[in-house]
Amino acid sequence: MAGAEQRVVAVIMVGGPTKGTRFRPLSLNVPKPLFPLAGQPMVHHPISACRRIPNLAQIYLIGFYEEREFALYVSSISNELRIPVRYLREDKPHGSAGGLYSFRDYIMEDSPSHIVLLNCDVCSSFPLPDMLEAHKKYGGMGTLLVNKVSAESANQFGELVADPDTNELLHYTEKPETFVSDLINCGVYIFTPNIFNAIEDVLKQKKDRANLRRVSSFEALQSATKALPADFVRLDQDILSPLAGKKELYTYQTLDFWEQIKTPGMSLRCSGLYLSQFRRTSPHLLASGDGKRTATIVGDVYIHPSAKVHPTSKIGPNVSISANARVGAGARLINCIILDDVEIMENAVVIHSIVGWKSSIGKWSRVQAIHLGEGDHNAKLGITILGEAVDVEDEVVVVNSIVLPNKTLNVSVQEEIIL
Amino acid sequence: MKALILVGGFGTRLRPLTLSFPKPLVDFANKPMILHQIEALKEVGVTEVVLAINYRPEVMINFLKDFEDKLGITITCSQETEPLGTAGPLALARDKLADGSGEPFFVLNSDVISEYPFAELIEFHKRHGGEATIMVTKVDEPSKYGVVVMEEASGRVERFVEKPKIFVGNKINAGIYLLNPSVLERIELRPTSIEKEVFPKIAADQQLYAMVLPGFWMDVGQPRDYITGLRLYLDSLKKKSAARLATGAHVVGNVLVHESAKIGEGCLIGPDVAIGPGCAVDDGVRLSRCTVMRGVRIKKHACISNSIIGWHSTVGQWARIENMTILGEDVHVCDEVYSNGGVVLPHKEIKSSILKPEIVM
Numbered sequence: 001m002a003g004a005e006q007r008v009v010a011v012i013m014v015g016g017p018t019k020g021t022r023f024r025p026l027s028l029n030v031p032k033p034l035f036p037l038a039g040q041p042m043v044h045h046p047i048s049a050c051r052r053i054p055n056l057a058q059i060y061l062i063g064f065y066e067e068r069e070f071a072l073y074v075s076s077i078s079n080e081l082r083i084p085v086r087y088l089r090e091d092k093p094h095g096s097a098g099g100l101y102s103f104r105d106y107i108m109e110d111s112p113s114h115i116v117l118l119n120c121d122v123c124s125s126f127p128l129p130d131m132l133e134a135h136k137k138y139g140g141m142g143t144l145l146v147n148k149v150s151a152e153s154a155n156q157f158g159e160l161v162a163d164p165d166t167n168e169l170l171h172y173t174e175k176p177e178t179f180v181s182d183l184i185n186c187g188v189y190i191f192t193p194n195i196f197n198a199i200e201d202v203l204k205q206k207k208d209r210a211n212l213r214r215v216s217s218f219e220a221l222q223s224a225t226k227a228l229p230a231d232f233v234r235l236d237q238d239i240l241s242p243l244a245g246k247k248e249l250y251t252y253q254t255l256d257f258w259e260q261i262k263t264p265g266m267s268l269r270c271s272g273l274y275l276s277q278f279r280r281t282s283p284h285l286l287a288s289g290d291g292k293r294t295a296t297i298v299g300d301v302y303i304h305p306s307a308k309v310h311p312t313s314k315i316g317p318n319v320s321i322s323a324n325a326r327v328g329a330g331a332r333l334i335n336c337i338i339l340d341d342v343e344i345m346e347n348a349v350v351i352h353s354i355v356g357w358k359s360s361i362g363k364w365s366r367v368q369a370i371h372l373g374e375g376d377h378n379a380k381l382g383i384t385i386l387g388e389a390v391d392v393e394d395e396v397v398v399v400n401s402i403v404l405p406n407k408t409l410n411v412s413v414q415e416e417i418i419l
Numbered sequence: 420m421k422a423l424i425l426v427g428g429f430g431t432r433l434r435p436l437t438l439s440f441p442k443p444l445v446d447f448a449n450k451p452m453i454l455h456q457i458e459a460l461k462e463v464g465v466t467e468v469v470l471a472i473n474y475r476p477e478v479m480i481n482f483l484k485d486f487e488d489k490l491g492i493t494i495t496c497s498q499e500t501e502p503l504g505t506a507g508p509l510a511l512a513r514d515k516l517a518d519g520s521g522e523p524f525f526v527l528n529s530d531v532i533s534e535y536p537f538a539e540l541i542e543f544h545k546r547h548g549g550e551a552t553i554m555v556t557k558v559d560e561p562s563k564y565g566v567v568v569m570e571e572a573s574g575r576v577e578r579f580v581e582k583p584k585i586f587v588g589n590k591i592n593a594g595i596y597l598l599n600p601s602v603l604e605r606i607e608l609r610p611t612s613i614e615k616e617v618f619p620k621i622a623a624d625q626q627l628y629a630m631v632l633p634g635f636w637m638d639v640g641q642p643r644d645y646i647t648g649l650r651l652y653l654d655s656l657k658k659k660s661a662a663r664l665a666t667g668a669h670v671v672g673n674v675l676v677h678e679s680a681k682i683g684e685g686c687l688i689g690p691d692v693a694i695g696p697g698c699a700v701d702d703g704v705r706l707s708r709c710t711v712m713r714g715v716r717i718k719k720h721a722c723i724s725n726s727i728i729g730w731h732s733t734v735g736q737w738a739r740i741e742n743m744t745i746l747g748e749d750v751h752v753c754d755e756v757y758s759n760g761g762v763v764l765p766h767k768e769i770k771s772s773i774l775k776p777e778i779v780m
Contacts, residue, residue, distance in 0.1 A: 021767055024780045028438070402780070406429040417778040419434035419762070 007057040008132070009112040010050040011100060014043060014120040016064025016090075022262050025387045025404050026354065031065050033120045034073060036337070037267060038274035039285070039302040039320050041073060045274060046118045049126030051081055057110040059085045061120075062099055098233040101199040108193060115195065117235075119187035123270035125256035125277060126188065134167075135190045138250040142195060144169060144240070145188035146251045147258040151179060157260075158185035158236050160244070162251040169249035174236045183251075185236070186258055195239075198248075202238050206230045264354055265383045271337055272318035275300035287315070295327070307338075328363075345394070353384040356405065362394035369400050420465045421516050422525035423497075424456060425508060426472045432641040435747035435764045436729060441478055443470070443529050446712055447639060448652050448693050449677050454486060456527055459535035461492050465525065468492060469515050471508035473499040506613035509598075510606040517600040526613075528594030532648050534634035534655055535595075543630045544597045547573065550626035552597045553618065555590040556636040564591040565614055569629045576627040579619055593632050642727060642745050649710060650691040665689075671707075683719070695730075709740075718754070726758075729765070743776065 014033040023032045033043040040048075043061065050059055061070060070087040078085045088106060090099050100107070100117060107115060114135070116128060124145070135143035146160060159180040161171040173180050210230040233239070243249050257273045259266060278285045279300050287303040289295045295309045299317025303309060307321045313331040321327065322340045330347040336354065343360040344350065350361060352369035361367060369384045384398055387405035392398060397412040404419050430442030437445060443453035457468055470479070476496040483494045497512040509516065509526065516524045523544060525537070533556075544552040553576070555567045565581045568588045580587050592614060605617055621627040635655055637648035653673035657664060665676040665688070672690020676682065680694045683702035688694070692706045695713040700706070705722040714731040717723065721734045726744040734740060735754035744758045747765035752758065756769055760776030763769060767779060 021764065021780065024764065404431065404434065407431060417780065419431060419778060 005055065006113040007055050007110050008053050008114045008116060009057055009107050009110055010053070010059045010116040010118065011103075011107060012043060012046050012050075012059065012061050012118045012120050013096060013099065014061050014063035014065065014070075014087075023264060023267075025385060025402060026264050026267075026356070029357065029388045029405060031069050032261075033061075033063070033065075034069070035267060036320065036322060036339070037123070037261075037271040038278060039304060039322065040274075042261065042267070043073075043120045044077065046120060046122070046124075046126055047077060047081070047085065049124075049128055050116060050118075051083060053116065053128050053132060056083060057112060059083060060103065060106060061085065061087045062090060062103060063087070063120075064090055064093075093232065095232040095238070096235040097195075097199050097202070097239050098231055100235075101196060101203070101233065104196050108196075112193070115191045115193065117189040117191060121261040122187045123257070123259040123261050123266075123273055124186060124188065124254060125258075127252075127254060127256065128188075128190075131188070131252045132190055134252045135250065138167065140168075140250045141198065141243075141248040142189055142191045143250045143252050145186040146183050146253050147186050148182055148253070149184055151182045154179065154182050154184055158240070159183065160185055160240075160251065167251050168247060169240070169244045169251050172236070172240045172244045174241070183253075185240075186254060187260075189235075198239055198243065199233055202233050202242075203231060206233070264385050268318075268335065268337055268352070268354060268383055271320050272300065272335070275302060275318060275320070278302070289315075322357075353386070355386045356388040356390060358388055359386050359390040359392070361392050362396060364395045365392045366397045366399075367392060368398070371400075420463070420522050420524060421467050421469065421518065422460045422465045422527065423469045423471055423509060423512055423516060424453065424527045424529050425505060426453070426470050426474075426529045428473050428502065430640070433645070435745060435762060436727070439730065439748040439765055441472075441474060442640070444479065444482055446695060446710075447532060447645065448649060448656075448675055448710075449695050451482070452532070452639070453529055455532060456529070456535065457486060457490065457492065457494070459537055460525060460527075461490050463537040463541060466492060467515065468494050469497050469512045470494065470529075471497045471499065471503075471512060473502050502610060503608070504610040504612050506606045506611035506617045507609060509603060509613075510608040510611075513603045517603055521600065523597050523599045526596040526598060528638075530638045530640035531594045531636065532639050532652055533593065533595070533632055533636045536633055539633070540595070540597050540630060543574070543628070547575070547628045549575070549628045550599045550624070551602055551618070551621050552628050552630055554593040554595040554632045555629045556593040556632045557589050558591050559589075561586070561589045561591060566591055567629050574628045574630055575625060576618070576622045576629050578622060579614060581615070590629065590631065593636050594638070595632070642743060645727065646691075646708060646710070646725060646743075649693055650708065653691055653693075701736075744773075 026035055034041045047059060050056055067089055074085050074087045088103050094102050155176055158174045159176055160169060160183055161181045163170055207230050259270050261267050261270050287297050287301045289297040295311055296314040297316050301316040302320045304323045306323045307325040309327040310329040312329045313327050315333045318335045319333045321338045324340055325338050325342045327344045328346040331344050332349045334351045336350045338355050339357045341358045342355050345363040347364045348361045349366045353367050367384055369382055382400055385402045387403055389406050390403045391408040393410045396409050399414040401413050401416045407418055426443050430437035433442055444451045476498055487494050562582055565579055566583050566588045567576055567590050568578050569576045618627055635651035637644055637651055639645040639648040657673050665674040669686045670689050674689040675693045677696045679696045680698040682700045685703045688706045691708045694711045697714045698711050699716045701719040703720040704717050707724045709723050710727045712730040715728050716733040718736040720736055721738045723740040725742055726740050729747045732746045732750040734752045737755045738752050739757045742760040744760055745762045747763055749766045750763045752769045757772040759774055761773035761779055763779040
C-alpha cells in the first residue's frame, strides 16, 4: 500500500563515554563514533547509508556524550549531505529501547511511516532500501538485519531463528551459553511507529512489577543481581525475545560484510572493509600511484587531500592517512590508520597499527604488530596502538604494544602497555 | 612574596590517577598535592602563587578559584606553549615574579612532598646574602641523581655532578629554591634546564648556597614513591600535630582518617593509611600502607595493602588488594577478587583475579 508520503526517520545509537572501555586508548581522545574509518568518522558510514533511503526526513543520533562533542560534526554533515542530522543526548540510561522511546516525540514530529534504528558501532553495507522494501512486504511491526556467522562465534551476539519461507523471527536469545543458531542480530532494524506501543506495554509491565516489589519486603532485600530501574527497557531481551514467533517481527539477511566495531583492532579491520567497499562504489575516493610522481599504492588506500606522501614511499594495502599527515621518503605503511598531523620520517615502517594524532615516527623506526599463527587473529586482533602525541625516536622498534598519549619512546618495546 | 610552582606536563607516571585529574589535584594525605605546598607558602607570607603548566589549565581553574577564596591567596597560571624545561617557565612568568620589590621568590617542583621549612629557608638566604639558595636532601644512592657538592660550613655550592660514578657527596637537589629577582636575568625564554645551565653559572659566581632540608623529602610523582611518601608524611605529622591522626583500638601506627569517613566494627587500620572524605569502610576490613581516596566504599572483610584506591571506587567483600595495585577513578572490584599489582584504568569492573602485575585498560 503505497502511501502518499512514506517518510522515514533514522535513529543511530552512538553510545557514551564511560560505557565501552574496550576502545581505549583511542577513546581517551575521541568519542568512538567519531573515530575515522576509511577516512570518515565511524558514524558517517551509517549516515551515508541512510541517505540512500527514499523520503528520508531526518536523522537523529542519540547517545550519552556531551552535546558539544557532536556539535561541529552534526552541523557540517547536515550541510554536506543536505539532510537534517541532530544529536540528542540521553539524560540517563534507559536501555536501547527505552532511549528510543524517550525521544519518541522528536522522532514522530515528521509523522514517519517507518523508523530505521541502527547501532553506530556496526560495520556493514547497510542494505537499507532493500531491507525497507522487504519490511513493507512482510507487513510486520519490525524487521531485523541478520547475518550468518560461524557457530563458534555466534554466542557473542544475539542468536535468532527465522522461518526459512516467511522469514519471520521465531526465536531470539541474547548471548546464549549453549548453541541456538548461527544466525545473528546485526543491530540494524526497521520499525513501524507501533514499536512505541510495544515499548509502552513493557514499561507498564515493569512498573506494575516494581510496585509489587515495594509491597513485598523480601523482594526488596534481594540484591544478587543489579535491579534495573523501572524505565529501563532493552530492545533485545525485553522487546525482541518476547515478540518472536508472534508474526510481528521478521528478518532480512545481509549477504555482504558485517562486523562489530568494539576494539581498535576491529576498527582497523573495518576500515579495510569500507575501503574495499569504496573500491566498488566510489573508486575515486581511493588513492592510486605507481611510484613515479606519486607514492606506490598497493590495494585499497585512502589519503586525505591535505596529507603529503613522498613519492618513494610505498603505501598499502588497507591504509588510511588522515589530514595533514606527512609520510617521508622510503617509508612503508601496511594495514594501518595514520591519524591527523602525524609525521612519519624517512624509511620508517608501520604495520598493523594505529598511529595517533600528532604523533611522530622516527627515521628507520618500526611500529608493528606481529602474530604467530593465523588462528589467534580473530580472538584479540591485537594491533599496536600509539595514542595522541606519542614520539617514537629514530630506529626504535615498537611491537605488539599500546602506548597512551603524550609519551616518548627512546628504547624499543615489545608486548607492553605504556601508561 | 611570590612563588612559582613547576607543575609541568601530563603526569604520565601517575596514571591511571592522572587520567581523571591533573597531577597537582591528585590527593595526597587527603588533600590535593598542590594544596600542601600552597598552604605552606601562605604561612610564610607568600601572597601570590604562579603555577607553571604546559597542560590544559581549564580543569584546574575551578579548583584554584576555590583555594583562592578559602586561603586568601592569589593563584594564577602561566601556560607554556612549548615545554620550557625547568628554568624556562621562570622567564615566562618573570613579570609576575619580579614585582620591583626586590624580594626573593620561591620556586618549587610540584611533585615534592616535605616539611617545607620555608621560614628557615628565608633566614638562611638572608644570612648568606647570595643570589640563590637551593634546598638539598641526603639520599642513600646519590649516583641515581644530580649531586650538589658544597662547602660544609657555609653551604656555598661548588659544583653539580650529574649521576657521579664515584662518591662526591650525598646531597641532591630537593627541588625547592629561593631566588633573588636578579636570577631572572640569567634565564632566556627557551627550553632551559635550571640544574644544568642556570645553577652552575650562579655557583661559578659563588652566589649559590645550599641548605640541607630538615625532615623528610619525597618525589611522589609515581605510585611506589607516593606510598613511601605517605609513610614519611604521616611520621612527620605524628611529631608535629599528633592530634590529627586517628586513635582507637582499631588503629595501628599512623593513620589519617577524614572526619566524614565512616569505619565499621572489627577493622584493623594501619600503619600508614590515609582514608579520604566520604569513604565507607565496612566491618572487618584490614587496611595497611594504602591510600583510599574520596568516596570509596570498602566492603566487609576486604584486605588492602600497599595500594592506592582511586576516587569513588568500590572494593568487594573478602577482596584482597595488594602489591602496588592502583585503581583509577570509579573502579569496582567484585567480591572475593584478588589483585596482585593490578593497575586499572578508570570506569572498569574487575570480575576476575589479577594474579600478577598487569595493566587493565
